[in-house]
Amino acid sequence: MAWQYSEKTKQLFMDAVQGKPGTHLGEIENPDGVGEHGSIACGDAMRFTFRVDRHATDPRLDKITEAKYLTFGCTSAIASSEALCAMIEEQSCSPIEALKIDNQDIVDFLDGLPTQKIHCSVMGAEALEAAVFNWAQKRGVPTEELGIAPTMHEEDEGRLVCKCFNITEPYLQRKIKELNLKTIPEVTNAVKAGGACMTCHHAPGGIQDMLDEAWGKQEGSSDDIPLLTPRPTVEREGEELSPYQFSKKVERIVETDIRPMLKRDGGDVEIVDIKDRLIYCQLAGACHGCAGASMTLKLMIEKTLKEQVDDRIRVVAI
Numbered sequence: 001m002a003w004q005y006s007e008k009t010k011q012l013f014m015d016a017v018q019g020k021p022g023t024h025l026g027e028i029e030n031p032d033g034v035g036e037h038g039s040i041a042c043g044d045a046m047r048f049t050f051r052v053d054r055h056a057t058d059p060r061l062d063k064i065t066e067a068k069y070l071t072f073g074c075t076s077a078i079a080s081s082e083a084l085c086a087m088i089e090e091q092s093c094s095p096i097e098a099l100k101i102d103n104q105d106i107v108d109f110l111d112g113l114p115t116q117k118i119h120c121s122v123m124g125a126e127a128l129e130a131a132v133f134n135w136a137q138k139r140g141v142p143t144e145e146l147g148i149a150p151t152m153h154e155e156d157e158g159r160l161v162c163k164c165f166n167i168t169e170p171y172l173q174r175k176i177k178e179l180n181l182k183t184i185p186e187v188t189n190a191v192k193a194g195g196a197c198m199t200c201h202h203a204p205g206g207i208q209d210m211l212d213e214a215w216g217k218q219e220g221s222s223d224d225i226p227l228l229t230p231r232p233t234v235e236r237e238g239e240e241l242s243p244y245q246f247s248k249k250v251e252r253i254v255e256t257d258i259r260p261m262l263k264r265d266g267g268d269v270e271i272v273d274i275k276d277r278l279i280y281c282q283l284a285g286a287c288h289g290c291a292g293a294s295m296t297l298k299l300m301i302e303k304t305l306k307e308q309v310d311d312r313i314r315v316v317a318i
Contacts, residue, residue, distance in 0.1 A: 019295070024068045250279060
């Protein structure tokens with residue numbers, strides 16, 4: 001599936017994976033605040049760190065001077081993380097003030113995100129909250145002054161609602177209220193729960209039951225809905241293509257989506273060979289020998305081809 005990203009989102013992503021000055025991909029050594037959110041197992045994880053200029057007498061007046069992140073996520077996860085760090089540094093805000101930045105602020109900064117990628121902005125906001133909670137503990141700031149409960153940034157233990165993405169009942173209850181989620185698609189787009197096998201949609205104690213508990217039973221959530229929804233067939237566009245059609249589509253995406261982004265920074269890429277779902281590439285121009293070359297191959301070229309051609313593609317550098 002091809003996601004329609006804004007130009008700002010694509011540029012932030014490219015700048016980050018190429019390690020341009022002023023970007024934030026990385027980790028602060030001995031940070032004043034550190035927070036994590038997500039799961040490597042489900043494809044999205046983020047570690048957020050920041051450093052503060054400590055106020056001499058009142059830690060509440062500390063100012064964040066530097067923010068960085070590490071993420072295993074996609075284009076939108078990296079761009080959302082860049083947006084979060086940029087907003088925090090531009091505003092020169094305190095950790096407590098930084099908590100006012102929510103996922104919608106991140107989406108607006110990026111000039112929008114595909115609906116299916118909103119969970120990436122939520123991941124950034126969650127990691128920020130965890131990092132601020134960590135800072136508060138270190139600096140002796142009462143956590144109740146943050147407006148968040150201590151249990152929010154300990155592991156949300158409890159019954160698993162979505163086993164595919166390890167989403168627990170306490171976490172889902174919290175996000176339904178925080179983000180005003182009213183439907184199953186809204187829940188999936190925001191936190192990914194229910195986005196894989198879908199059996200948790202209408203299972204007893206599943207997502208629909210939790211929505212009914214939070215907001216009252218809504219029309220269309222009647223008991224005649226099947227308890228188990230069949231797992232959808234994963235559609236891979238490449239499965240319907242002949243080897244020739246597949247290679248031509250890869251070449252087209254490289255020409256229309258990937259090469260223009262590389263050329264903006266004096267780089268280029270050449271497809272040397274295609275064998276099954278292995279794409280053998282060689283970076284050229286400014287990208288050749290760049291310190292961020294491996295990240296460009298994996299986080300830009302491979303991910304773009306996966307999203308727009310076939311999610312089994314692997315890019316191999318030669």
